[in-house]
Amino acid sequence: MKILNGLRLRWKLSLLIAFMMSTMGLITISVIDHRMEEALLEALTEKAASIAGNLAIDSVDPILVDNRILLHQLMLNVYSNESDISYIFIANPDNSILCHTFNNGFPSDLQSISHPGAGAKSLHQRFETEEGIVHDISIPILKGKAGYLHLGVNASRQDEKIAAMNRDLIQLAFMGALLGFLVAFLAGRMMGKPLSALADAVKLTGRGEISPALPVTGDDEIGILTDKFNRMSADLQTYLEERDEAETALKQSESLYRSLVENIDFGITYIDSDHTIIMANNGQGRMFGRDPESFIGKKCFNEFEKREHTCPHCPGATSMITGKPAQVEAEGIRKDGSRFSVLIRSFPVKDPDGKVTGFIEVVEDITERLQLEKEISKARQMESIGVLAGGIAHDFNNLLTAVFGNIELAKLFLKDPEAARERLVDAEGACAQAKNLTGQLLTFSKGGSPIREKTALADFLRETCLAFPFGAGIEFNLETPDSIREVMTDRQQLERVVTNILENSCEAMPSGGSITVAAANVSVAPASSLPLSPGNYVEIKFTDNGPGISPEIIGKIFDPYFTTKDMGSDKGTGLGLSICHSIIAKHKGHIRAGNHPAGGAEFTIYLPADESAKEAGTDAARKKQTGTSGKAPSDSLRILVLEDESVVIETLTRMLEHLGYEAEFAMEGEAAVRLCREATDSGTPFDLGIMDLAIQDGMGGLEAFRKILSFAPDFKAVVSSGYTDDPVMADYAAYGFKETLPKPFSIGKLEETIRKIR
Known part of the structure; x- marks a missing residue:
């Protein structure tokens, strides 16, 4: 060698x-x-x-x-x-x-x-x-x-x-080797000099020095090689200068990146496509109470959530499928077994060809934030409950004061029937207000289930708004094109919503102003910011040019008993807008409040369109009958009453006797069925039944009514209850009843109901 x-x-x-x-x-x-x-x-x-x-x-x-x-x-x-x-x-x-x-x-x-x-x-x-x-x-x-x-x-x-063939091949190989040696020797002499110069230049370059340009002796391969070497030397010098600059910038960038990643409060991990952890920063280690190096090479679902398989809510898996960022709230488990809430954001990692090779997760500990949100929500709930309780106590105390006071005065005026009657009439009025208040509370909370029917919205708005008493100084505009879709609504409840909003606008403009009600067809897309399911809706906008809604109260405007007015029967209860919110929610719609860009308040309602509607029609108006004659009808009726409250039985007995009707009472559903069967078998069936839904420790009115229909299919009955939110009360006809009699009721309402179905 x-x-x-x-x-x-x-x-x-x-x-x-x-x-x-x-x-x-x-x-x-x-x-x-x-x-x-x-x-x-x-x-x-x-x-x-x-x-x-x-x-x-x-x-x-x-x-x-x-x-x-x-x-x-x-x-x-x-x-x-x-x-x-x-x-x-x-x-x-x-x-x-x-x-x-x-x-x-x-x-x-x-x-x-x-x-x-x-x-x-x-x-x-x-x-x-x-x-x-x-x-x-x-x-x-x-x-x-x-x-x-x-x-x-x-x-x-x-x-x-x-063997003979091998001898011939060996001779041929020897001759070829000899010929190759001679040719190579001659070629080496020709290439030796320029190659020696090139070799010296390469040695110089190898020591880190840039060689001077070599002379190009010809156009052959050696000449081309020499020219290429000269160009390479020039490019190398430029590259070395740029490399030094890039290395300096890279070191600065890497130092900045490392400082940012390792000192940030968020946990950052790089995870490959099979959920193996490639990198984890110090924030991830601090969050889970471990050395970040202990995560490397292990499965993320096992290390962070102690699972044996991929997490069902894994945002990283979503990012790898969609190629887009994703996020989810989940629970992490520390080394000591304690759990904490995290917000996980994932970002897909792609190779130069665009193929997803893994994902980066940014993990934020949101335990304190969620706890704070819960405390704020609880505080707001307690504030609303406090306002609600205070409002209820205020209104009922006022009403009870009127009831007790008038009853006491009536007792003092027993020797003067007319004066006693006036006091009792006032007490009756206070009771009616109390009944109205409980109805509003039920509508706000969970009751008042809407009885929906197909409604031509353009006709409905025209009838309701034109019948509203706007008062002097209020200019009203109605914009309802005939192409407005039909909706499925409870007309009475929707009428209350429209009336409450119009009253709110009128009260905000005591010196006068303008109110505009406009309806339009809209479609809600899946990506819409509205809290509604995708589909077709009808949008109703109520706009006034009053002072608008201040930012301090806009978040509380739908809270029960929240009002900017004085409380009282002559000023309002503070339940109007909260009832609107409750009714619209029960219609699977949405209501929001804000300020119009041109000034004034703006309320917007979204109601689901009736997709089956083909032609708009006008619904028949509901008629109301009020008053009492105080006289017996021309013929008497036998009435079966199911009621378990003694005080109600006593009162109802006197009412029916005053109206001239014959009544039999049952305090249990089984007894009512037995009485009705006996009357039917004897040939003297009852003409009417008044069935209380809620019977303690026994068969209720609905079950008793169904049993009676099994042997007396023509039996007519009225359903009665103090639970006005009961679905039977809301849709009595669907259960076979002829009318509904909500408690409390007056003798006039009782007489009116009986007359309707007798």
Whole structure:
């Protein structure tokens, strides 16, 4: 090796080419020798197998007739015509020799030769003898039932052919190596000088110095190489300068990034596509009470949430599917087992081809924030409850004061019936206000289930708004095109909403102003900011030019008993807008309050459109009948009353007696059914029933009514209850009742109800 190091390039090149030519020659000889040996052997064995197969077929008949002379003659004919065949013999199934071609007897070393196994068509065996390597081809005769034919071929002749060919190839390889050496020596002399100069320049560049430009001596490869080297040197100098600048900027950027990632309060992790954690920052470690290095190489769902499989809410999986950021709120588990709330934001990571290879998760501990939000929400709820309780106490105390005071005065005026009557009328009025207040509270809370019917909104708004007493100084505009979609609404409840909003606007403009009500068809998309399901809606806008809504109260405007006015029967209860909110919510719609850009307040209502509507129609107005005659009707009625409150029974008895009706009372549903059955069987059925829904510790009015209908299908009944939010009260006709009688009720309302269905 030291000798080669001291040689010049042309000698090295010459020796290298000579060595390569020699090596290639030897490799070629070796490959050809191996391939030739394989080819000759394959041809020899194929030929032997073909001969053996044909001979095995020809041997079947002599073997079956036990004609050994003919069998031996067949074998000798083949043996004498093929010089490569060393022997042929046939062995019986019991391994005894039936016939062979050996002159000096059958060799003992072939006695134990193997035969083809069951189902095998042939068997090739190789073994050495005194005459050389022999390949034995064995063929079963009649699947081995008639014996096995063995044919041996000697490979010595093919070895002689291969040896002769190898000698010729070696001579040819030697001549090629010598010629290559001479050509390389001459070429080396021509290339040596410019290459030496190029080598010196490369050494100089290798030491970090930029070589001066080398002279280009020609247009050949060496000249091109020299020119390329000169350009490379110039580019290298530019690259080194830019690299130094980039390395400096990269170090600064990496330092800034590392400082930002490691010191931020958020946890940051890089996770690959199979949810294995690649990187985790110090914030992630602090959040989970662990060394961030302990996360590396582990599954995120196991480390952060102690799961065995991917988290069902995993935002990273969503980001990898959609290729977009995602976020979710979840729970993390610290090293000590304690749980805390987190907001997880995930961002997909893509390779240069745009394929998603993983995701980055930014984890924020939101435990304190959620706790604070809960406390704020609880405080607001308590504030609303406090306002609600105070308002209820205020209104009921006022009403009870009027009731008690008037009753006391009536007692003092018993000797003066007219004065006593006036006091009782005032007490009755206070009770009516109390009833109205409870109705509003039920509508606000959970009651007042709407009885929806198809409503032509344009006609409804026109009728309701034009009937509203706006008062002096108020200019009203109604914009309702005929193309407005129909809606399914409870007309009475929606009328209350419209009236409450109009009253609110009028009270905000005591000196006058303008109010506009406009309706339009709108569609809500899935990505809409409105808290509504996608679909078609009708939008109703109430706009006035009053002072508008101040920012301090806009968030409380739908709270119960919140009002900017003085509380009292003559000023308002503070339930108007909260009732509007409750009614619209029960209609699966939405109401919001704000200020119009041009000034004034603006209330917007969204109601689901009736998709089945084809033509707009006008609904018949509901008619109300009030008053009492105080006189008995022309004919008496037998009325069955189901009621479990003694005080109500006593009062109702006097009312019905005053109206001239005959009544029977049952305090349990079972008793009412029994009385009705007895009356029906006796031929004197009841004309009417008044059924209380809620019966303590027994069958209620609905169940009793259904049992009565089973044997008296024409039985007419009125449903009555103090629970006006009950669905039976809201949709009494669907349950078979003729009318509803909400408690408390007056004698006039009782008479009116009975007259409707008698």
